[in-house]
Amino acid sequence: MLRMLCLLLLLPALGAGLPAPPRPDSVAIIYNSEIPESKELADLYAMGRGIPQDRLIGLPLPDKEEISREEYDTLIRKPLAAEFERRKWWDRARDGNGHLQIRSTRINILCCMRGVPSRILHPRPKPPEGEPAPPVTQEMQISTKSASVDSELTMLGVDGQSLVGALKNPYFSQNKPIAEAKLPILLVGRIDAHSWDVCKRMMADALAVEATGLWGYGVVDIAQKVPQGDQWMEDVARDLNEAGIPTLVDRSKDTLPVNFPLRDTAVYFGWYDWNVNGPFKNPKFRFKKGAVAAHLHSFSAAQLRNPSKNWSAPLLNKGAAATIGNTYEPFLHLTHHFNILNRRLLAGYSLVEAAYMACPALSWQAVVLGDPLYRPFLRLDGSGRKEADDKVFRALRIAKLRWPTDPLERENQLRSAAKRMNDPTFLEAVGLDLLARKNTALAASTFGEAKLLYTDQFDKLRMDLFVAMIDREGKRTAAAIQGLRDAKLRYSTLAESEAAAAWLNILDPPPPPPAQPKK
Incomplete structure (x- = not known):
């Protein structure tokens, strides 16, 4: 770093x-x-x-x-x-x-x-009295x-x-x-x-x-x-x-x-x-x-x-x-x-x-x-007044400029920074970069590492949702469903757990309500 x-x-x-x-x-x-x-x-x-x-x-x-x-x-x-x-x-x-x-x-x-x-x-011009308006066409x-x-x-x-x-x-x-x-x-x-x-x-x-x-x-x-x-x-x-x-x-x-x-x-x-x-x-x-x-x-x-x-x-x-x-x-x-x-x-x-x-x-x-x-x-370019909330994102920009064609070295440097500074944001960024490079397996494990470092349940939920997203896109539907069920239960006190429930309803929709008997 x-x-x-x-x-x-x-x-x-x-x-x-x-x-x-x-x-x-x-x-x-x-x-x-x-x-x-x-x-x-x-x-x-x-x-x-x-x-x-x-x-x-x-x-x-x-x-x-x-x-x-x-x-x-x-x-x-x-x-x-x-x-x-x-x-x-x-x-x-x-x-x-x-x-x-x-x-x-x-x-x-x-x-x-x-x-x-x-x-x-x-x-649009009104149709003649008594006639319906013509349907709207692309040309219109x-x-x-x-x-x-x-x-x-x-x-x-x-x-x-x-x-x-x-x-x-x-x-x-x-x-x-x-x-x-x-x-x-x-x-x-x-x-x-x-x-x-x-x-x-x-x-x-x-x-x-x-x-x-x-x-x-x-x-x-x-x-x-x-x-x-x-x-x-x-x-x-x-x-x-x-x-x-x-x-x-x-x-x-x-x-x-x-x-x-x-x-x-x-x-x-x-x-x-x-x-x-x-x-x-x-x-x-x-x-x-x-x-x-x-x-x-x-x-x-x-x-x-x-x-x-x-x-x-x-x-x-x-x-x-x-x-x-x-x-x-x-x-x-x-x-x-x-x-x-x-x-x-x-x-x-x-x-x-x-x-x-x-x-x-x-x-x-x-x-x-x-x-x-x-x-x-x-x-x-790195200029401007430095704010504490921006320091990790500035460092990510620097890493990209320093190692633009060496993603492995960039990844190693950011992993080291996460460990030294005890900041999981670096690991989350590494995981997102791995996704961009199509290395989904390593991305999923990296999000798991970030989850362990994050202390806020809000952030832990996001890491679990990232892993479920990887499983969903990889057609591992059963794994995605299980991960979402676990997340929905684990973070049930958070309003953000609705995100897990929403994805779960898409992948594993509830059965339709029973038909009402005819009167």
Whole structure:
């Protein structure tokens, strides 16, 4: 471990390759001038990020999440474009068709505050009186004019674009700061959640974690539903592991069970369920400060006011600082590619840049929730203020950098560290790494070693669940059932024992109730 800690002296040099952050004066903030709390939120954000006061725009808007296309044009798009012109934030000229196009701009990023509507609904035509509405087809969904306000605002300075369906995002899959890309689009993020307090906490956490770095566990929940989405999640799991972030990967078709005992979760990516469930239903669960969490679902951000419905609002309510989502059906290929998002965040980009590099479509359904300038992995180089809760995770990162191609030496060093420091977190991380390397037998025994060192029943249960997961994925159903029965009984006083019961009900469902006699 001493060798790993000494390596800290060498790590800051790695930060030289980080992308340049967006300039504060390249950000404009939009708030609802009819709601005092929206203005207060805008002022707090500007102060925290050093954004000049002349970059704030207040618009008188209705206090609702969903608006019509006419309301969007009248209350948001036209007044905002007029403010850009008045403040000389862009230079536009007409093209050959007479449409205004951006030639240069001083503003690259817009941040919408809670109070600014988030969805534009374009209702389908009503059928003739007396006739039933036709069934909703894929063609009807993909040719809709409904969109997220934020995604529509990306094209604020470009006239003449079709409102039907999605537009191609020229920033998609790029790997350069938006200021260098020099594109005629705006990157639009949003600080929004079910309450004003959650919004303030999101901003404060982003600033605090940029000083210390985001350290903790990764969790990737793979649905085994559609190959494209599953591959994104596999890529995320691999990239997190290669970054030295110990990562739990669940490959069962069901999402992680209710009350699964997660701890220190810094990164979560999962799919595919309509409403929040699993570990996030546990009243005691909280993400690590500054966490990035997202669940891939067509309507993950269909609303932001109910912290128990959909995914975006609940994840933020559980302590995440950043998430992404969709307002209406986006279709998988036109939503955020989670692997690109994660990769760009790990590379040091801001949340809003990473999110738009990951999204192939504009004028569509995507939203980015959290401080747009937040760079969660700014301190992967080992710099920043050292916190006691982060020391093991920092050491795991160092070990990955020191022995990237020698997993056996890395494993031996971490096992020695666990023994010297009497900290089972090292062993849990070794077990997760062994799983990533397909060494399931040694992983299971390592989780058993970690269980002996852990003193909290909560953590011991997690180790037993890991072993049951290994047996389940290895088709050793009888062993998995026995392990889950033992865990359900042993930890019966814990609310988290529901996780064992949930998996047990899948593998060994109870018999159906007896049929009621006919009367």
